[in-house]
Amino acid sequence: MKALIRNKRAVTPVLSSLLLTIIAVAAMSLAATAAYVISDNLHQTMGERLIVEDVWFKAGGIGIYLRNIGKVDISISNSYVNFTAQPIAPFTLQMGKHGWLNITYSWNSGSLYHINIVTTRGTKVANYYVAP
DSSP: OHHHHHOOTTHHHHHHHHHHHHHHHHHHHHHHHHHHHHHHHHHHHHTOOEEEEEEEEETTEEEEEEEEOSSSOEEEEEEEETTEEEOOOOEEEOTTOEEEEEEEOOOOTTOEEEEEEEETTOOEEEEEEEOO
16 A cells, blocks of 8 residues: 555656646637637628618718618718718618718819728728719
């Protein structure tokens, strides 16, 4: 019996195996959490779809009729006319909804305008339009 108690050679391999197992489980837990966060954000960004249905050049500005055809709500963060940022009121579209985004801008008849709408997640919708 005394021989078994004095023999401590197996303690070190057991402890090292246990320690490596704990480190591996902790590392995989961190990796799984990071993958979930990254894929969730990617899923929301890929689910964001916005289309411009109509553009009206009216007195004092430009009206843009937008429709959310994606799987997440959309919030417009910036609007650009001819690559220049234009101030807009806070504008959000829920899934499947549509509405007018109004931009205050002084335009000229017959001129070509590049209009770019950017969401808070970075989705861009841009095209060229000719004022009537």
